[in-house]
Amino acid sequence: MKQSLELNKEIFREMVKFYGETLNIPPLAAKIYAYLIFDFEKKGICFDEFVHVFAASKSSVSANINLLLNAKLINDFNTIKERKRFFRINENYINIRFEEIISRMKKEILILDQLNEFRKSKDQEEFQKFEIYRSLLIKNIKNIEETLHKI
Template sequence: MEIDKEIYQDLVSFYGEVFHLPPLASKIYAYLIFDFEKKGICFEQFVEIFHASKSSVSSNLHLLLTSNLIKDFTPIDERKRFFVINDNYIKIRFEEVIRKMQTEMEILNRLHDFRNSDDENLNEKFEIYKSLLNKNIDSIQETLTKL
């Protein structure tokens, strides 16, 4: 498998930060991105590629699996498990973003009702923020439908 080292390092940094991954997990995830044909990488290859202990590779693969960032499969003619990027993760990730924005909107509505302010400036800012949240929710939902 061919990788571009500069892009790989950028992916490691980016996904480590975005997904709050430990260094080895972000390296594994970034490496799997270069498996464009989705052939999969087996456990032993990760141990060899990253010069890491079996337990470290195992725990980091487990983290990526439980986070739904990757999937595993075992071909019918093999005993080894292979790992690939979870293509559905984009949908999972943005559905979670939508859920968080909807929860925030619900809580803010309750807070706004509780406060019951006559301050027009405050009420206008609240409506602008609600509008922004709604537009983002709609935009993300529309994009997910297209995907």
Template sequence: MHKSIEIDEKIFQDAVKFYGTVFNLPPLASKIYSYLLFDCEKVGIAFDEFVEVLSASKSSVSTSISLLLNAELIVDHNKMDERKRYFFINDEYKKIRLEKIVQKLQDEIKLLDDLNNFKKNKEDDYNERLEVYKAILNKNIQNIQESINKL
């Protein structure tokens, strides 16, 4: 079997490193995700191609694909005339990623509020810098929400 897509090795390696860090992916899952980025024509990549091109075991590829599917980073489709599943980048991943960022920012604000309420009960001094920081977080949430709506 040959590669069904053309990749640039340097960009591929940069993508593996970047998405492995950003999405907290294990190395093989990051390689699969990065490989799919080069499927510009959206033909889809079959399981067997990942096994061969990435020189990985079927079990490892299967585990990594399951992780990527569960994280909603990729999607799969079966073509009508074939039994094979083909994998694609989830076109909604940008929206999903931004929604996760918003959730983390909201979680941090809640935690800061809980800590601040606890400290207020014990101490009388109020932390003005905390309010400035929370305002920055809220502004970022608002900006990201506007971007999500545009996507």
């Protein structure tokens, strides 16, 4: 089986490393995800191509595809002409990724507020640092939310 996508190997390696770390996914899942990004026409990649391209076992490929599907990072579909399932990047991945970032920042604000309340410090310098950091989180949340509404 021939590889259907043209890759830039250096960019591919950088993407695998970046998405592995950023999305906290195993190496094979990061490779599959990065490979799908090179499917610019969104035609989809079949399961057998992943097995061939990555020289991985069917069970490993299947487990990592399921991980990506469950994380909603990729979608699967079938064509009328074939029984094979094809996979492509979830077009809403930007929203999913940044909604997770917003959720984490909101959770951090809640934890910081609880910690600040518990501490009951009278130190104005420490309180100002806390407020600056809290304000930065709130501004970033607002900025990301506004940007997502535009996309």
